[in-house]
Amino acid sequence: MNTTAPIPASAAQRTAQPTPAIRVTELVKHYGDNLALDYLSMEVRRGEIYGLLGPNGSGKTTAINCILGLLTYDSGEIRIFGEPMGPTSYDLKRRIGVVPQDIAVFNELTVEENISYFCSLYVADRARRTGLVDEAIAFVGLDDYRTYRPRKLSGGLLRRLNIACGIVHKPKLIFFDEPTVAVDPQSRNAILEGIEQLNAQGSTIVYTSHYMEEVEQICDRIQIIDHGRQIALGTDDELKRMIDVGERISIEAPSLTGDDDTRARTIAALRALPAVHDVAFEQDTLTISCAQGAHNLIDVLQALRQADVPVGHVSSHTPTLNDVFLALTGTDLRD
């Protein structure tokens, strides 16, 4: 006998979690003897910007290519919008846009022809295509370059063209694989703003990068991976809360350079402060790592005044994702 009370449809809808845009379960991929993905799992919620952060060679692009059905994998499961993804999942592919790391356009075609061609692979209706191409060109700011061939475009403009070709069909899920590599700061900002705009228009974004500042800037949630494994997952704040360091204070103290006794005494006094984890002195500058706290800077400056140490430039930094990566793996993200 079934004792479970039937749930009204409306209530079921309210309680049901929406199907994630991407669900990857324990993905394993080998390149020969090298383990590229080590039981990697991820769940990308609809409407979010999901950052995949890791050093070069950590498995980000491999993960993306497996998700897109381009690469075979040894085990695991991949579902996009709740459906299994494969090379012939054309309905799913229609809803996906890809902006690959390398520029993927035809050098013999103009900007407009390139965008139009890639649009035609998704949209059969010619009239609708014309509108979409115009929108994409305007979106990436290439209106003045419609008739240019790619080889006449600068690196930043090429990246924008690469993006336009990937988003012209207005996909619901867009993969950006390191889209700002070798791009000037101005174009980089334009690209990041564009990605946020696409997200605001309803697209789910998967953004891979080894530039932590970009990931911090635009991503709702960040998955840090290394050696094909997940190191951490969460929002920017959640990740930073995972490590002890809440603040890093740098203080110029040139008087400590030649006076070993005072320097040792000062460092000991600073280490005695309850929130201080570590103190280092290098090139006239004290670097003090503290736990999170509202009065760290005041406490540190007071300790220095008591030690009679004159101070120069003072700065305070919140921890970066690099600090998180360093704390979790023991290596620098930039290495």
Next chain:
Amino acid sequence: MWSTFLTTLRINLREKSSLFWLFCFPILLSTMFLSMFGNLGATYAITTMRFAVVADAAYCKAEGAQQLIAAMQRTPVTPQECGTAPAAMDVDAGDTDLRDLLDVTAVDTVGDASDLINDDHDVRGFLTVDGDGMVHMTISRATVSNANDAMGSPGLPISLSILNGAIGMFNRQTLTVAQILGADPTVLHDADFTAAVQETPDFTHQVRLTNFKPDESARYYYALLAMTALMAMSFAVTTVCATQANLSALGMRRSMAPLTRLRQLMGGFLASWLCTFCSLLVALLYIHFVCRISFGGRWAATMLAIVVASFSSNALGTLLGSLPKLTAGTKIGLTTAISCVLSLLSGLYGSGAMALSDWIQRNAPIVAMINPTQQVTNLFYDILYYDSYTPFFRTVGILLTMAVLALALATVFLRRQRYAHL
């Protein structure tokens, strides 16, 4: 598929290196052939040779010899010493007009003749007649040297050969008659014998085995068309590579599109086929109208030939483009290498290569049959030389079979291709 077709067409026609190799290169090579083989036809045409004739007593007495020499001149020269000239002998030389063979100058002695050929290199040699009425030919050193340089003196070797043949035949006939008369002079009263003597011996007769008059240089142009067709494999190779995710970011992007790979490949194939057809058509028109190489006036068959040749080359290019574990650069390199090597086997690179091609045809027909450049060459050859279309359609069948096999193999390689590495 239609947009892929148009895009591939645009790309192919804007790619400068393809345009050069597939449109300009065949024209350049044809022009080169034209300058190389332009004199080849003249090699087989009679050229008028200046010769001295020693008009001594023996010559004046030998009426037959005078008749022979007169038959080989447009305006027979009669030495004063010999009085009235006999009528020119009727020499049957088929289509060849022997009256253009000699321009004769009469001299008195052999010494005068020797001096003349030494002083004037335009005088190729001299003719003498001995006491038995036999004609002898002597040619100058300069003529020997010139005869060995067919390109420098086209027509001279064949003209010398004809003169030598005519003199030889005359001498044999004269000797035979003299011997018979020596043995039995009464045969002169035999009407049949005298009729037989007067009759020009007809040991050979001309038979036309081919549909058109053979043109030695045509084969080189046909081989050039075959090479052009094979070089055009690069269109299909590039098209296929641009759909493969492991070969380029472009391939990766296209692999992610919801358009099936088959439709993308079909669009690309049709565009490449059209480009190859145009490339062959341009080369063919240039070869016909500028280089004056005949295709037998069979234009429908000629068009069918380039349709089949371009289809086959693109099918082979599709197979080459689909080969796994090779980079796009390697595949393009292979295209060039294969085209060049197979063109060697089909005789493109000169008489040595042509001899090799003929040797293969005779001794290893299977190799010739599976060589697509040889088969494309044969397409045009069949059109020109055979009355029947049967050999042409046999060659069409061989090429289409190759194409179908290549496409089937390419399908096996490309079908649902996924990659372990990108």
